[in-house]
Amino acid sequence: MNSERLISFRQVSVDFGERTALDNVSVLLDQKRIAVIGSNGSGKSTFARLLNGLASASRGEVRVHGIDPIRQARLLRRRVGFIFSNPDSQIVMPTVAEDIAFSLRGRGLSRTEVDERVSRMIQTHGLSHHENSAAHSLSGGQKQLLALSSVLVSEPQLIVADEPTALLDAANTRRISNHLLDEMPQQLVLVTHDLRLAERCDTALWFDQGRLRRCGEPRAVIAEYERSHP
Numbered sequence: 001m002n003s004e005r006l007i008s009f010r011q012v013s014v015d016f017g018e019r020t021a022l023d024n025v026s027v028l029l030d031q032k033r034i035a036v037i038g039s040n041g042s043g044k045s046t047f048a049r050l051l052n053g054l055a056s057a058s059r060g061e062v063r064v065h066g067i068d069p070i071r072q073a074r075l076l077r078r079r080v081g082f083i084f085s086n087p088d089s090q091i092v093m094p095t096v097a098e099d100i101a102f103s104l105r106g107r108g109l110s111r112t113e114v115d116e117r118v119s120r121m122i123q124t125h126g127l128s129h130h131e132n133s134a135a136h137s138l139s140g141g142q143k144q145l146l147a148l149s150s151v152l153v154s155e156p157q158l159i160v161a162d163e164p165t166a167l168l169d170a171a172n173t174r175r176i177s178n179h180l181l182d183e184m185p186q187q188l189v190l191v192t193h194d195l196r197l198a199e200r201c202d203t204a205l206w207f208d209q210g211r212l213r214r215c216g217e218p219r220a221v222i223a224e225y226e227r228s229h230p
């Protein structure tokens with residue numbers, strides 16, 4: 001196992017009142033690209049949210065690269081970037097450039113270094129004509145590209161992406177998927193309903209009614225998932 005990328009769940013359950021969103025999940029993961037699949041309400045987002053402390057385990061233990069996401073929240077935020085399916089929930093600054101730069105605050109970088117990193121993101125992710133645009137004036141897809149840029153600019157070691165291409169057109173979906181899956185050096189946890197994307201990962205987890213039904217080679221896991229959801 002690669003301890004630098006180790007994600008471990010030991011008998012983890014998450015309850016929301018009477019409802020159990022995750023039920024006694026135990027798994028060790030050290031792959032670079034990890035897909036999370038399953039039907040609506042099966043617990044995928046809850047699993048993803050445990051990785052960055054947005055949800056906490058009702059029982060059991062979660063460790064991300066050796067860090068306890070709740071008790072060591074500050075340390076974790078430096079290490080893990082989260083991309084939501086709804087970008088509105090993560091855009092925090094008025095303009096595109098300011099929002100991307102915001103993620104670099106408190107990192108001890110020079111103004112020049114910040115500006116360079118921000119322009120690189122703006123160019124790479126097709127926001128060149130929107131550098132000084134008000135973030136709220138962007139289209140849904142452009143906001144998604146902005147949210148993605150604001151996370152990637154700080155180069156976290158783990159990216160957790162929950163349906164990151166849901167709002168994107170075909171060309172941007174292809175580009176962002178290729179970036180996340182093939183170009184980016186970081187570890188990726190990708191929650192997706194797009195089974196072709198899941199197939200390109202190194203391992204896949206299939207959640208079913210809060211339980212981890214299968215974890216392993218993506219093609220085998222997906223084939224079984226499809227058989228049970230004809």
Ligand SMILES: Nc1ncnc2c1ncn2[C@@H]1O[C@H](COP(=O)(O)OP(=O)(O)OP(=O)(O)O)[C@@H](O)[C@H]1O
Pocket residue numbers: 016019020021038039040041042043044045046047
């Ligand atoms: N904050 C919450 N409060 C109450 N119930 C919740 C909360 N978050 C999730 N749940 C419930 O937990 C279960 C799992 O939800 P989760 O969002 O993890 O599913 P999902 O697999 O990501 O679904 P989808 O594919 O629809 O996004 C669902 O029954 C959901 O209603």
